[in-house]
Amino acid sequence: MGELKLMKGNEVIAHAAMRCGCDGYFGYPITPQSEVMETLMLKKPWETTGMVVLQAESEVASINMVYAGASCGKKVMTSSSSPGVSLMQEGITYIAGAELPCLLVNVVRGGPGLGTIQPAQSDYYQTCKGGGHGDYNLIVLAPASVQEMNDFVDLGFELAFKYRNPAMILSDGAIGQMMEKVELSDFKPRWTDEEIQKISGSWATTGKTADREQHIITSLELDSESMEKINHRIQAKYRKMEEEEVRYEEIQCEDAEYIFVAYGSSSRICQKSIEIARAKGIKVGLLRPITLFPYPTKAIAKLAERVKGMLSVEMSAGQMVDDVRLAVNGKIPVEHFGRLGGIIPTPDEIVEALEQKIIGGK
Amino acid sequence: MADIDIIKDENIVYKKSKVLTDNVMHYCPGCSHGVVHKLIAEVIEEMGIQDKTIGVSPVGCSVFAYNYLDIDWQEAAHGRAPALATATKRLMPDKYVFTYQGDGDLASIGAAEIIHACNRGENITVIFINNGIYGMTGGQMAPTTLVGMKTATTPYGRDVELNGYPLKMTELVAQLPGTCYVTRQSVHTPATVRKCKKAIRKAFENQDKKIGTSFVEVTSTCNSGWKIPPVEANNWMVDHMFKFYKQGDLKDSEKDNPDDYKKFIE
Ligand SMILES: Cc1ncc(C[n+]2csc(CCOP(=O)(O)OP(=O)(O)O)c2C)c(N)n1
Numbered sequence: 070m071g072e073l074k075l076m077k078g079n080e081v082i083a084h085a086a087m088r089c090g091c092d093g094y095f096g097y098p099i100t101p102q103s104e105v106m107e108t109l110m111l112k113k114p115w116e117t118t119g120m121v122v123l124q125a126e127s128e129v130a131s132i133n134m135v136y137a138g139a140s141c142g143k144k145v146m147t148s149s150s151s152p153g154v155s156l157m158q159e160g161i162t163y164i165a166g167a168e169l170p171c172l173l174v175n176v177v178r179g180g181p182g183l184g185t186i187q188p189a190q191s192d193y194y195q196t197c198k199g200g201g202h203g204d205y206n207l208i209v210l211a212p213a214s215v216q217e218m219n220d221f222v223d224l225g226f227e228l229a230f231k232y233r234n235p236a237m238i239l240s241d242g243a244i245g246q247m248m249e250k251v252e253l254s255d256f257k258p259r260w261t262d263e264e265i266q267k268i269s270g271s272w273a274t275t276g277k278t279a280d281r282e283q284h285i286i287t288s289l290e291l292d293s294e295s296m297e298k299i300n301h302r303i304q305a306k307y308r309k310m311e312e313e314e315v316r317y318e319e320i321q322c323e324d325a326e327y328i329f330v331a332y333g334s335s336s337r338i339c340q341k342s343i344e345i346a347r348a349k350g351i352k353v354g355l356l357r358p359i360t361l362f363p364y365p366t367k368a369i370a371k372l373a374e375r376v377k378g379m380l381s382v383e384m385s386a387g388q389m390v391d392d393v394r395l396a397v398n399g400k401i402p403v404e405h406f407g408r409l410g411g412i413i414p415t416p417d418e419i420v421e422a423l424e425q426k427i428i429g430g431k
Numbered sequence: 432m433a434d435i436d437i438i439k440d441e442n443i444v445y446k447k448s449k450v451l452t453d454n455v456m457h458y459c460p461g462c463s464h465g466v467v468h469k470l471i472a473e474v475i476e477e478m479g480i481q482d483k484t485i486g487v488s489p490v491g492c493s494v495f496a497y498n499y500l501d502i503d504w505q506e507a508a509h510g511r512a513p514a515l516a517t518a519t520k521r522l523m524p525d526k527y528v529f530t531y532q533g534d535g536d537l538a539s540i541g542a543a544e545i546i547h548a549c550n551r552g553e554n555i556t557v558i559f560i561n562n563g564i565y566g567m568t569g570g571q572m573a574p575t576t577l578v579g580m581k582t583a584t585t586p587y588g589r590d591v592e593l594n595g596y597p598l599k600m601t602e603l604v605a606q607l608p609g610t611c612y613v614t615r616q617s618v619h620t621p622a623t624v625r626k627c628k629k630a631i632r633k634a635f636e637n638q639d640k641k642i643g644t645s646f647v648e649v650t651s652t653c654n655s656g657w658k659i660p661p662v663e664a665n666n667w668m669v670d671h672m673f674k675f676y677k678q679g680d681l682k683d684s685e686k687d688n689p690d691d692y693k694k695f696i697e
Contacts, residue, residue: 093522121521126547130514133507133544137487137515140505143522163508274503274519276526278482285497287506 071252078218078245082148082174083108085222090259092143093121095134097153100186101242102176105148118259128153132160139169140286142265142273144226148174151192152183161235162201166288170229173237176245179411187411188242188334193388196239197362204300206307208236209361211332215249223254228314230268232306239361243334243413316359317368325354327427328372330393331382332358339382341416346423353423369396378402378427382419402427448472450481454498461661463651464492464560466618468499470628474635484527485519487512491533492566510541513548516555527638529556535565538574538600552609552643556634559646562653563672570656574598577675597675601648605681611643613682617650619665642684650676
């Protein structure tokens with residue numbers, strides 16, 4: 070049993086980073102995630118694990134610091150919230166294009182623009198459908214608890230290095246700010262230079278020794294034929310992720326006639342909605358995507374064969390609902406319910422939406 | 432003397448640095464980039480740090496610097512090289528880390544990154560190629576374009592009312608306590624090439640001393656962008672660029688003010 074603590078989601082990100090052997094964190098303050106860097110600065114991991122922590126001059130700089138750290142084969146990360154993550158998009162597509170592993174955390178707040186500092190899930194499109202330019206995807210993990218904030222730091226790095234692709238924890242202001250019981254991971258040492266050589270020695274910029282060719286980290290290739298090949302190679306990784314890395318949770322789906330599809334905070338609220346609905350005799354279950362990319366398309370398609378309708382519950386104007394509809398492919402009605410601008414829906418509102426949009430709407 | 436005699440070791444007075452690759456450079460005839468590449472390669476070879484040097488290349492004509500210097504490279508997004516160098520040096524403090532940037536890259540889109548890297552006193556070397564123009568994209572105005580100078584986006588000459596004033600980045604970073612060595616050089620004559628090489632060497636050696644950022648501007652020509660042939664371009668640079676971009680050392684912490692230097696390393 071690891072160390073049990075009562076902590077904020079954001080603080081836990083910092084602790085998980087220090088405990089998983091992270092080499093560097095580069096960030097810029099923004100609400101509601103500033104506790105990540107504040108906690109790191111307070112804990113001074115450079116004196117214990119040797120982890121580098123730096124407050125950058127902007128999110129543009131911090132993501133490019135991450136790009137460089139990842140180029141060196143180091144475990145590096147950044148965290149921010151929506152407006153800051155928008156600013157990082159250039160760097161993120163370069164990182165994906167150069168096929169580098171790193172961990173990004175977005176503690177989402179309501180937009181558009183400067184928006185609000187309250188929780189939202191309105192960055193789904195940006196995170197899962199591009200964000201930056203070019204054909205690329207992030208590995209996207211959606212924590213629904215403070216415990217998963219801890220667990221996904223390690224998992225995010227693991228997947229990022231497995232596929233040499235950036236991984237993002239797509240959290241929100243509620244998960245970032247709320248305090249819950251958490252079992253912190255045990256301390257893992259940072260990788261030694263020898264371990265880095267073993268893991269990333271074939272590509273990382275660690276200095277060109279006489280026994281090898283130079284290593285160049287770049288996303289540039291002016292020859293179209295070659296650039297197409299690179300794209301195909303990157304796409305092949307995504308197809309492999311879709312086969313091997315889909316993670317989701319099904320709650321009370323066995324006898325369900327209706328399904329909520331929800332991730333993160335919304336999925337927590339939906340669990341209460343299930344209780345309320347079932348007390349009324351409505352058999353509803355929850356499919357909670359844990360990976361938003363790769364998306365649990367097959368699991369949703371399978372459920373669509375035996376349930377009557379699905380409600381995608383998101384704190385957005387309806388973004389993930391597109392992927393639910395693609396998975397369901399017209400077999401059953403799929404609708405969206407969400408509140409906007411930083412408002413968290415109540416369990417009752419969600420049940421009401423199910424009754425009106427799906428059950429009554431047939 | 433037969434060829435075979437000439438290539439005997441004792442007869443060789445000059446040869447291509449081993450750190451330069453055999454790739455044919457894509458630079459236009461007369462361009463300063465190639466000369467500066469050569470100098471960096473020679474410094475790296477002479478210091479014996481090929482296996483410890485990480486270069487960060489910019490977006491601009493020198494985006495392909497990695498094809499010419501046989502070291503490990505990171506290719507940065509436009510302007511972001513100092514952020515990359517910051518992280519690389521902090522994560523691997525025993526490596527020699529340098530950025531190589533044009534004036535659009537460093538003084539315009541990357542102005543924030545360079546100022547903050549210098550102000551943090553990152554222990555890195557910055558090579559700044561100031562040719563007063565955007566070479567790669569076809570000769571548009573750079574922040575460093577001289578007043579009155581014609582470019583693709585200042586077809587009637589740079590007008591202060593419309594475009595503001597040319598930016599002296601080198602003077603600017605010299606004022607920051609984080610920089611330890613700031614100098615302005617050129618490579619248009621054998622003598623200036625030799626001086627420039629010394630400056631680059633010093634800028635790399637400073638990384639051993641951990642005394643802050645070393646910044647070497649090389650005032651340069653861009654024949655294609657300026658639309659002036661190589662020899663005339665050199666003259667034009669001396670007559671016009673040098674008047675505004677004064678040549679020589681702007682700051683040498685160790686020499687200028689030993690107390691400042693001591694304070695800095697305390
Ligand atoms: C974000 C972004 N904006 C614009 C460009 C287009 N671009 C490529 S190189 C360049 C200017 C480079 O000029 P400079 O830094 O002076 O270097 P030079 O080519 O003169 O050596 C620009 C604007 C780009 N690649 N990325």
